[in-house]
Amino acid sequence: MARVVSLKNSPAAREARGREELVEVAVELFARNGFAGTSIRDIADAVGRSVSNVYHYFENKEALWLAILERSVKALPGRLRGAIDGVSEPRTRIAALVREHLDVSEQYRRESRIFFIDEERLSASGNKANKRIQREILTIYVAELEGLRAVGLLADGDIRITAFNMLGVINWYLRWSKPSAGQAKREQTVDQVLAFILRGTGSEK
Amino acid sequence: MARVVSLKNSPAAREARGREELVEVAVELFARNGFAGTSIRDIADAVGRSVSNVYHYFENKEALWLAILERSVKALPGRLRGAIDGVSEPRTRIAALVREHLDVSEQYRRESRIFFIDEERLSASGNKANKRIQREILTIYVAELEGLRAVGLLADGDIRITAFNMLGVINWYLRWSKPSAGQAKREQTVDQVLAFILRGTGSEK
């Protein structure tokens, strides 16, 4: 047998792998059964390790939760800003923003579910981090809508409410879209969601 | 002291009152902490009665849950149909449908939250009842959108997706609208949500 020396087998790398595997199955279980409905034993069994092993990597259940938040939701504002960076036409910016948001939601489908479901159920620290991110996202949307209004392309009304409505459509997308859909079908669906946000149900008048 | 003889003090009435009070606080706790996050003891303590008293009125925790479903969500399809009954103009029908839906959601705010949060977490029977109602609601929306399309007032695309988008806006309304808002403010908000559904973000063009 050949002696295989892994390039990445430093203590730090092993630690990272041990954590990653736990986070991976925790996401799955939290998304399916919620925070209170998922036990440390469930998670340990799912990775085929012991309960105390989980505690070796994470201080407690909530730290595991926060690790999930860390690797997914926290990146959302940055990705949204990146998607509109450099685009100047307001309508194009809105479209790029929505498309990127739908894309990220799709990518972190389970994570997104978790944070919508157990939004207000965590300790002060977790809750605060979650709330802060949501406020950040809202700010991005409000700014874009103000840009749209500046060029007379936004209907009258409270901009925040319009932002909430957009977010409603986008976040609800996670509930009904099929993860199994093919690429072509998915693009078509995203197009229609975007069309709804821009023009609602109406064709012309 | 005057001897007060209640008009409604039959065993059946007492039973109903005993149940009602439990359902009332269960709604509050389930909405705040979720199904798994709420214990029978929490509920018993909140009504100031004993744990076994809860079991006197409800077979188990899930039966209590189903009682909540019974008194709120189950009535939704009927109320939606009632709101559009007799209205002929398709646009007016859609508006009436959305307004009624927002109204009912507001009225059963906590109940709605519960069933969005713990949607897929219950036993077969509870889950099935919940799913059936949601399918019924979707059917109502699809039918209305078909009516709109028949007169050329609906943009192209899959009608079901448009229905989902509408439901996203409506259901998300629960997340951000303030229950404390006054009547005038609320009507104004509802107007804007409806306007978004009909025309999206765009003014004209």
Next chain:
DNA sequence: CCAATTATAGAACGATCGTTCTAGACAGCT
């Protein structure tokens, strides 16, 4: 007013929860 039913409380059950403790297996380094 008394028997029968209903409402309630309190203790207890086994299961499971999050968490901790103890101790052995394994790795990396000298």
Next chain:
DNA sequence: AGCTGTCTAGAACGATCGTTCTATAATTGG
């Protein structure tokens, strides 16, 4: 090879879970 720190398992802890049991108080119907 032997030491040092990381990784892992298993048992155990007290708390709490949903649920049941037993018994007492309250209420109703005759």
